[in-house]
Every structure is written in C-alpha cells, then in structure tokens.
Amino acid sequence: MMAPSDSGPGRRRNEHSHRAILGAAITLVADRGFENVTVESIASHAGVGKQTIYRWWRSKGEVVLEAINDGFADVAAFPNTGDIIADLRTQMENVTVKLATSDFGSAYRGLIAAAQSDPELARKHIEQIIEPASVACRKRLIQARDMGQIRSDADVQSIIDLLYGAIYYRLLLSTRPLATEQVAQAIDLVFDGIRGTG
Amino acid sequence: MMAPSDSGPGRRRNEHSHRAILGAAITLVADRGFENVTVESIASHAGVGKQTIYRWWRSKGEVVLEAINDGFADVAAFPNTGDIIADLRTQMENVTVKLATSDFGSAYRGLIAAAQSDPELARKHIEQIIEPASVACRKRLIQARDMGQIRSDADVQSIIDLLYGAIYYRLLLSTRPLATEQVAQAIDLVFDGIRGTG
Amino acid sequence: MMAPSDSGPGRRRNEHSHRAILGAAITLVADRGFENVTVESIASHAGVGKQTIYRWWRSKGEVVLEAINDGFADVAAFPNTGDIIADLRTQMENVTVKLATSDFGSAYRGLIAAAQSDPELARKHIEQIIEPASVACRKRLIQARDMGQIRSDADVQSIIDLLYGAIYYRLLLSTRPLATEQVAQAIDLVFDGIRGTG
Amino acid sequence: MMAPSDSGPGRRRNEHSHRAILGAAITLVADRGFENVTVESIASHAGVGKQTIYRWWRSKGEVVLEAINDGFADVAAFPNTGDIIADLRTQMENVTVKLATSDFGSAYRGLIAAAQSDPELARKHIEQIIEPASVACRKRLIQARDMGQIRSDADVQSIIDLLYGAIYYRLLLSTRPLATEQVAQAIDLVFDGIRGTG
DNA sequence: TACTAAACGAGACGGTACGTCTTGTCTTAAA
DNA sequence: TTTAAGACAAGACGTACCGTCTCGTTTAGTA
Structure with missing residues (x-):
C-alpha cells in the first residue's frame, strides 16, 4: 500500500473504495483461492475501476498482503x-x-x-x-x-x-x-x- | 507422468521427446524462473507439439516435478x-x-x-x-x-x-x-x- | 477414391471399411453439418484408422463427394x-x-x-x-x-x-x-x- | 459489426483499428485465399489484439462480410x-x-x-x-x-x-x-x- | 509351407489455429 | 482530479484437428 497524498490539490483517496477493495480481496480469495482471483474480479466485486487498484497497489499479491x-x-x-x-x-x-x-x-x-x-x-x-x-x-x-x-x-x-x-x-x-x-x-x-x- | 502403455496397438511413446521436454523445462525454469516459463515455450524449446506435453502431464508443474x-x-x-x-x-x-x-x-x-x-x-x-x-x-x-x-x-x-x-x-x-x-x-x-x- | 492396385502381393482393399467410411461420412454430415465433421470423427464412427481414409481419399471433401x-x-x-x-x-x-x-x-x-x-x-x-x-x-x-x-x-x-x-x-x-x-x-x-x- | 455504445463512461471504439482490421482482412484474403486467412493473421497484420476482433465481430466471415x-x-x-x-x-x-x-x-x-x-x-x-x-x-x-x-x-x-x-x-x-x-x-x-x- | 508385401486399427507425433482469459495501460464522461 | 466503465495490444491458456509416422496384426499373393 502506498502512502496517501497528505495534502496538495486534487481529490483525496477514497477510503470507502480502499476498504471495499481489501474486503473484496479477502472474500474472493477465501471463496475461490488466491490463483483464481483476478484484479478484475476484485475491482468488479468492490464496485471499483481496475485503475483504482493499480493506482495504489502493484499487484493482486500486494492487495492480499495488506489484507492479511x-x-x-x-x-x-x-x-x-x-x-x-x-x-x-x-x-x-x-x-x-x-x-x-x-x-x-x-x-x-x-x-x-x-x-x-x-x-x-x-x-x-x-x-x-x-x-x-x-x-x-x-x-x-x-x-x-x-x-x-x-x-x-x-x-x-x-x-x-x-x-x-x-x-x-x-x-x-x-x-x-x-x-x-x-x-x-x-x-x-x-x-x-x-x-x-x- | 503417466505410465506408458505396456503393449497393445498404436505408436509407442517417443522417449527422445520425453527427455527433451524434461530438459527444456529445467533449462527454461533456471533461465527465466518458474512463473515466466510457459507450456508453449517448453514445447518449442523441446521441438515438440504442445499436445505431446498435455498428453503425458497435467500441467507445467508436473513436468517440472518430474524433472526435479x-x-x-x-x-x-x-x-x-x-x-x-x-x-x-x-x-x-x-x-x-x-x-x-x-x-x-x-x-x-x-x-x-x-x-x-x-x-x-x-x-x-x-x-x-x-x-x-x-x-x-x-x-x-x-x-x-x-x-x-x-x-x-x-x-x-x-x-x-x-x-x-x-x-x-x-x-x-x-x-x-x-x-x-x-x-x-x-x-x-x-x-x-x-x-x-x- | 484411388484405383486399387491391380495385382501383386499384399492385402486387398477392405470393401467393408470402404462402405463404412462412406456411410459414416453421410450420417455424420447429416447430423452435424459438413464443417463439424472431421476426418477423425468419420474414422472413429466407421471403426477405421485415420490412415485408411487418407490412403484412399485426399480429404474429407472427397469422401463426401463420393458419397454424394x-x-x-x-x-x-x-x-x-x-x-x-x-x-x-x-x-x-x-x-x-x-x-x-x-x-x-x-x-x-x-x-x-x-x-x-x-x-x-x-x-x-x-x-x-x-x-x-x-x-x-x-x-x-x-x-x-x-x-x-x-x-x-x-x-x-x-x-x-x-x-x-x-x-x-x-x-x-x-x-x-x-x-x-x-x-x-x-x-x-x-x-x-x-x-x-x- | 456491433453498434457502438451511444454514450456513458468508458473508452470509445478505436476507428483506426476498425479500418486497419477491414483493410488487413481484404488484403490477406486476396493474397492467400479466404480459407488460409486466420483471425490471428488479420490481428497481427492490423497491429491489433485478437480480442479487439472478437469484441466487434463473431468470426472471420463477418469481418470479410463487412469489408466486401x-x-x-x-x-x-x-x-x-x-x-x-x-x-x-x-x-x-x-x-x-x-x-x-x-x-x-x-x-x-x-x-x-x-x-x-x-x-x-x-x-x-x-x-x-x-x-x-x-x-x-x-x-x-x-x-x-x-x-x-x-x-x-x-x-x-x-x-x-x-x-x-x-x-x-x-x-x-x-x-x-x-x-x-x-x-x-x-x-x-x-x-x-x-x-x-x- | 514359408516368405513377402500391402492394408488394417490404433494411436502418438509436430504443428497450427481456435476462442477465451487476464494483464497492465489508455481514454472517456460524470461527479 | 479522481472515479467507474470499458476498449485496447499483448500473449498464454488448454483443446481440437490436421496429415504423418510408427506399431503389431491380418490377409493375400508368390516362392
């Protein structure tokens, strides 16, 4: 997880999306197993665009790392x-x-x-x-x-x-x-x- | 690896291809890392059709298991x-x-x-x-x-x-x-x- | 359909297989449509090796031509x-x-x-x-x-x-x-x- | 060819790719004959992913239909x-x-x-x-x-x-x-x- | 009665393309 | 400016057939 921008212009990171992503990741990994979860499935389950995940994490693994x-x-x-x-x-x-x-x-x-x-x-x-x-x-x-x-x-x-x-x-x-x-x-x-x- | 048919009609398993596949698997995994090796790359390196790999092994992992x-x-x-x-x-x-x-x-x-x-x-x-x-x-x-x-x-x-x-x-x-x-x-x-x- | 060898030693063409191939071809083409019939499916339906089809016809089309x-x-x-x-x-x-x-x-x-x-x-x-x-x-x-x-x-x-x-x-x-x-x-x-x- | 989404979010269809696909299809079919052209060859000639063809057309035939x-x-x-x-x-x-x-x-x-x-x-x-x-x-x-x-x-x-x-x-x-x-x-x-x- | 040769059923082989899936990036309109 | 939506180029997936090549067996003629 990257540090959120602490200040400056622009919209702040959406904490609701952040939690939704971690939640979807955990739920999906539990359901289907790590390998069968894709970044797209996390995004669609969290009601979030793929880009929002790639903006804050390098990969599916890092999302799951944070959740774990x-x-x-x-x-x-x-x-x-x-x-x-x-x-x-x-x-x-x-x-x-x-x-x-x-x-x-x-x-x-x-x-x-x-x-x-x-x-x-x-x-x-x-x-x-x-x-x-x-x-x-x-x-x-x-x-x-x-x-x-x-x-x-x-x-x-x-x-x-x-x-x-x-x-x-x-x-x-x-x-x-x-x-x-x-x-x-x-x-x-x-x-x-x-x-x-x- | 499956057991070869002990008898009966039909062409026999090609042992040269068998060894070439295991060799290519080990070489490639050493070179690029397990995740970056594909069944296709093993096949083409071994000079073998993909189906010949899938006929005898369930997945890349099982090829590497045999080689290891x-x-x-x-x-x-x-x-x-x-x-x-x-x-x-x-x-x-x-x-x-x-x-x-x-x-x-x-x-x-x-x-x-x-x-x-x-x-x-x-x-x-x-x-x-x-x-x-x-x-x-x-x-x-x-x-x-x-x-x-x-x-x-x-x-x-x-x-x-x-x-x-x-x-x-x-x-x-x-x-x-x-x-x-x-x-x-x-x-x-x-x-x-x-x-x-x- | 090729002409049979006129003489010499060796097994003669199997007429039963010949008819079985034409029959399987017609049946399968009627069932699944020309495009969905493969030489392999004709062979297995006729209880015949693929080579026996390729020995006497150039392609699926020529088998069907003869049948038609x-x-x-x-x-x-x-x-x-x-x-x-x-x-x-x-x-x-x-x-x-x-x-x-x-x-x-x-x-x-x-x-x-x-x-x-x-x-x-x-x-x-x-x-x-x-x-x-x-x-x-x-x-x-x-x-x-x-x-x-x-x-x-x-x-x-x-x-x-x-x-x-x-x-x-x-x-x-x-x-x-x-x-x-x-x-x-x-x-x-x-x-x-x-x-x-x- | 499907109708483009009239509005809403999301990237729009790339018209350059669209034309490149039709062009590649016509060129290749003229060169090699319809049967010897594959969706893959159209894609690579057009500098396009296969999925972009399958997203807008059901088959090679429909691409050629549009071009014709x-x-x-x-x-x-x-x-x-x-x-x-x-x-x-x-x-x-x-x-x-x-x-x-x-x-x-x-x-x-x-x-x-x-x-x-x-x-x-x-x-x-x-x-x-x-x-x-x-x-x-x-x-x-x-x-x-x-x-x-x-x-x-x-x-x-x-x-x-x-x-x-x-x-x-x-x-x-x-x-x-x-x-x-x-x-x-x-x-x-x-x-x-x-x-x-x- | 052997020997030779061709055809047979079976099925493995090297290939090629299929249509699908996922990746990470890019583009758009709305908020 | 960030978001959700979604198109994009890339490329691997596992499957299906292709036409060819062994196999060991069966069937016919020579010899």
Missing part, C-alpha cells in the same frame, strides 16, 4: 509472563490457530506462493509480517537468555527458524491439517534442547 | 554410518547444498508455489519427494532410537518436521541465502534436545 | 418423352426434390463450400457431378433444337446455366426453402424465351 | 434510363465485372462458402448484400412492368433468381472464368421470355 497483514493484528503482541517456555508455547499456538483457519491459511499460502516469483512482494512480506514476528520473538528470547531461562550458547535466530519452520513446513508442505497438538510436540523438543539452568 | 525428482536422485540415499548425529548432519547438509544450488532451488521454489493452488500437484509432490525423504529419515531415526542414540520418548515425526522445517523455512521465507552453516546451527539445537544416553 | 455422387444416381438419367418442355420440367423437378431433401442438400452445400477453396475438389465435383448433368441436358436440348422444339439461335449452354443457376441460387443463397413450385416458375420463364416454332 | 459490403458500394445504385432491358444489362454487367475481379470474386466465394455452415453469417449476407440488390432489381422491374415493358404475368422474383442465378452459378460452380459476354447471352434469353408489348 490486518488479519495478523491479533497475534502481533508477544506474551510476556516471565516464563519463556509458556510464552513461546502460547504464541506458537496462537499463530498456529490463526494459520489453521482455513480461509486465512489458504489466502496466506497463496500470498507466499506469489512471493516466490515476485521479489518485491517477498521483500514486503518479510518486512511486514515475517520480520516483525521474528523481532518480537528474538527480543523475548534474549530477555529470557539474560534471565538464564535458556542456554546462553543457543543461537537465537536458529531457535526462531526451528519454531516457525515447524509451523510453516506443515502449512506449506503437508497434506495433514495444521494442528496445535502436532506443532506443540515439535516445540517441546526445541525446549528440551534450549532449556537453560535458570 | 530426477534431480533429487543423488540425495535419495540416507547415509548410515552407525552415528545418527553424523548421518543426519550429512544428509541435511546434502539437501541444503542441493537446494542452495540457485537454479535447482529456484525451480523447486516455483514448484512448491504452484502446488499451493493445485492439490493434485501438491499430492504428487508429497508422494514423490517429501514422503520418500521423510520415510528414509524416519527409518534411520527409529534405528537410532532402538540403539539408544536418541531419546526414546522423542516423537520421530516432530524431529523430521523440525529438521526439514528449518531448511524449507529458509528456502521459502528468507531473504538471506540458504547456507549450510546456518542450517547446521539449527540442527545442532535439535540434536541437543533429542540426544539419548547411548 | 452415389446419391445422385437416381437423377442421372435424363427423361426423353419427345416433349422437351415436359422433360426439362421433370428433370429440374427431380433435381430440386433431391436437393431439397434436407440431409442431402445440406451435405451437398458443404461440399460446394469446400470446393471453393480446394481446386482439385472443385475439378472433381465439376467432372463427376456438374458436367455429366450438363452433358445430358445439352444432348437433350440439341435433339429438341434439331426437332424445332426450341429456337435454333438459342445458346444451349446459356439455357443450362439459367436452369441450373436458378436452382443452385436458391440452394446456396436463399433463406427461403428450395421448393419445386418456385423453381418451376423460373423454368417456365425460360421456356417462354426459348420455345421454338415446332 | 463496402466493396459493393459502386454497384449499389440500379440504373434507370427508362429502358428496362438496357438497365438490366448494364447492372448485370457491372455486377459480373465486379465479381470477375479476381481478388474480390475470390474473397466473395470464400464468404459464401463460410455462410453455408454459419446460418447467422448467411442471414447477414442475405440481409446486407443479396436482399438490397434484389429489392433494387424488383423495384425497377415492377416499374417496367407498369410501363408495359415486360409481360404483366411474369413473376418478378423468378426473373431476379434467373438473372442472378446465372451469374452466381458461373461464379461458384464453373471452371470457366466468369465473363460478361457469357452472362449476357443468358440474360438475353431471359429478355426474350419476359419482353412485354410496350
């Missing part, structure tokens, strides 16, 4: 109860539940697929979704490490890759449904490897 | 030196190196992306690539567990998901290049969690 | 009662009735259409259908002229073109159905112009 | 000198000369052939070309009949069918070239049959 990013709002805050193991478990479960929601998960899979051949979209995906989650997780892990809750020699980024890797692997590469219990087992194994003496 | 599967041949055999930690490290490193090969890795990313919106292709990907690797890994882990090299209460499938998850996460969701050292760090963490008393 | 030529057999003989006016009227009515038969007429229209862009087919059509009819008509007209039944200065070929022209014009270029009464009116006008003093 | 109709403009007006015989002779000669022009005649033969298997195209051909010519001829004949120049009991439609039939018969079903002298002979015969006492 909104949807991740409720798992943005990393819990901090003082118990790192419990907090990681909570957060990973929240993320898993979110992704296991079939409409949302399927839209997100479509977005990730689109990003494989669109480096700019990939960059924005990392920047807006992956990195923030990673940073929050890293911050919490470092705090825990400082408190001795996890081993001081464990590489923080590797822990993050293991935790999220287990979830995304099941999201993208498994015929089995993504379930919290399964993910929990993998997480527990990581806990066993990283537990500190504190 | 051939390419995985040299990491199919799971090492077995008796030392599970060393064997896992070797295998994961081999897989990582394979996927880090930019042409191959990029083709494979395209295939995985295509499979997100084509359940039949996803099924074949799992069946022909993911499952065999998973089965080989499981077999080796169970043997190691029986020998006491890894904890008897560790869930084998979870271990597999963690190991492969860490690799695929970096392949699909990272701007950083996929490197063996990085993957190795994650693997070591898993080892710490699963090491047995043997 | 068979169908014209019953209007081949020109009546000769001594009264040229009555004979012409009889013959033109027979031809009209034949062409007004919807299956036959529609197949024949398809053949004429195909001949517009296939000079070889056009040549064979003229040679096998148009010319024989023309020759028979010419012979009868000349005999009548010699008997003084038609004007001696009337150009015979022009009479033929007028008579057949009126029929074919209605067959090929009219939305109105081809009917004997209508054709008869035109013929009568020609009679008025050519009547002799005998 | 333009070409008939100079024989649209039926002469009226007061002498019906002379006028008919003039008009029939003009039409013959037009159709004998090899490019134009060959394009028109292709159109008539296409119309044999496309009832909608046939309807438009009749409506836009055959009927107007027929109506003009009928009007002139009725005026002549009223003036006693032709027999009052002659069926006007039959006269028209004879005159045009003789021309089209030679256009579509003869190996001999279409020539005015030949057509003239047939017309004279009709004149002999219809001449009135005026």
